[in-house]
Amino acid sequence: MPKRVATIASLLLCCVATMALSVKAQAPAQPPRKTAPPSRAAVRPVDKRQDAPQVVTIVHRLNGLKMFRLLLRSEQHLQAVDRLDSSFSLMDEVHTNVIAGLAMDDGETIAAWLPEANVEFGPADFPAFNLQTPNIPQPPSARPAPDAPVAPNPWNAFRGNFFPPPDVTVIGADGKPLVAQYVGLDAVTGLSILRLAGKNPAAVGALQEDPVDVGESVRLYGPEPVTGQRGLLNSGLYVRIGATEGKVFDVRRAPTGGVARFKVSSPRLSQSIIGGVAINDAGETIGIVVGLEGTEASVLPAAVIRRAARRVLERQASVPKPWLGAQGVAVAQLKLDQFLNHGWKPERAAALAGDHQGILLTSIMPDSPAAKAALRAGDVILKVNNQEIDNGEDFTWLLEQAGPSSSVSFTVARPDRMVAEALDVKLSGKLDSGFTWRFGSNRPAANDFLIHHGIETIALRPAVALQLGTTAGLLVVYVEPATAAFDAGLQPGDVIQSINGQSVTLLRRPFLSPSNQPATMKFEIVRNKEKRTLTVVNPVKKKP
């Protein structure tokens, strides 16, 4: 027994000795505390990975009207406001989103993936989509410098004073606000592009456009709330830029040879990392996080970001997605019968199916760019701009890179032609579902009357209507610029009580088919608790 005790004690002593040696080995460079302090530059290790001057913080604020617009786009299928806080004001800020932004290497451009950007715009904000829209003024800088002269707001003249431009503030890496102008939204990538009023004082990192490698270490930077004692200095909210480490594990190549997307794996990811800036070990920007699925973050590579910024800056406006107006299925996913159903002969269908290339068009929308180019259901698009297509993602990629309002060359195989032929297609622009919900929504047809006039509304229950100075009605949350209702002076924040003498409520929405609509419509509204009457000219009747 004593021997055993002595053995245990000896082992413990060995452990102590080992730990002491390891501690000593790990801190060999620690200077004695009594020595004179060296300079900071000499002590601080150079760790470029911690430098992220290209990461800025974007503060995006939404007022009550925009939040209602967000609610209308939600999955809640909401129709009416039943109760509101007594202190609620339509124009006051009710929500703030804090997200990372990328200060690009030109020192002036900021790219950010704002999740609620779609509530800021309508189709008229995308000139490529609506070519009849008058010249659209640019939104002024959201937060001008305090000493800046007050100038009239052309954006408000275009969109109405009650639907202000995006309230976006840029905070530099040093914590100082930067005056910036919201230029536009790139609907292909979802990136918002802003322009700084002056050169970014911080030296930004380079954009690394070379392909990333699987296994490459990445840091994802984004703003995070400061918790603990610093966050409790007073009741305000404090933020700093934090980072999460991850590794590239999946790289999707584009048909043109570049990287279309890549994924970063990290067990510690949350929705808050979306919009974060991905930076490699050299401190170079390699992308922006635009999606999250479990522990995998989907990253938009730097080259795609640069192209998106270029698209928006060239137009000085938002850019929609390119629109073809066709639906199809990748040949590799088709069975032989599906070819035969579209008029293909068995031997040619077998040859096509064996090649596993191309897109079989299954339907064409009337008056679409595809229809105008004489594309038909049954056609197989083999190439776009001489690039072969293997799957739907390739096809989408090539169209997106071509951009809206661009001409692309299709190589098309047709059931009735023995040789593939070339077709030039002039693409158009289209907004995604976040903007065009009203056209394809499953809402009652009665609501379409207002929607087709560019008016988005939400019904008010009596208690809420009283807060706004009326008894019932439909609250206008958005009016599309350059529409008849907009021209008549209808504004967000108005409450529509009746149209042509018929009261409108949740259960009594106006329902008039276009052919039955009168040439002019009288809107009785309440604005700032005062009744008004607006005359809206029916554009359907106005045109012969």
Place this chain on the structure above:
Amino acid sequence: MKERQCEVIRRELDDLTLGDEGSTAVTQHLRECGECREFHQKQTRLRQIVGSLGTVEAPPDFDFRLRARLANESSSAGFHLRAFQWSSAKGFAAVAMLLVFVGGVVYVRTISNPPAGPVAVQREEPVKPPVKPVEDKVVAPVQPPQVALNEVSDTVARKGRGTERVVRPQKRTPVSMDFSSERAETISNSSRQSTIFPIDASQQSFTVSLDDGRGNARTISLPTISFGSQRVIPTRANQFTQKGVWY
């Protein structure tokens, strides 16, 4: 001489048993020496008395009790020795454990708190005239107001604890780490990069009760602030998902 002869005779008398006459020398000496004759008579009388007492029988468990007592006494003697050894071993082990604990504390502090930066060293040093004032100017960067906030918060923390503490640089992460099998660490940059700044966010709550037009009401409390894409409300469709169709 006579005494020597008497001593030898008396020793022989001690060895005699009752009724034994002894040797001729003893008999002759007893005739001549009156003292030894008296000693012999007293001893013979004592033996007769003891012999008249009869035999005394031992108790039946005498042998067992005797063995047990002997064993107990022997183990008792051994226990003192072992108790001493055991107590000393425990003390030894306790000292070893203490050393392990102290070593562990030193190890953990060394890992979690890397060598203090120059700011810490400067604060512990007695005030001395600067040897290289130019270097000091280079070392001390112009701190933006937000960095000053760090200092304020540190000061607040020190005051709250009532002790004078040095400002330590923030935790640094190891340069290389394999995250394939463990949780990635959320790191904070050093004070120079991770500037803390206030956000002017709305404090107005937005609680709204809505219904779906069929009388189904629900109350939604919307957060005043969100980070990244913490969506306030789930939207019907992902804003920019690719659908595989080209409408």
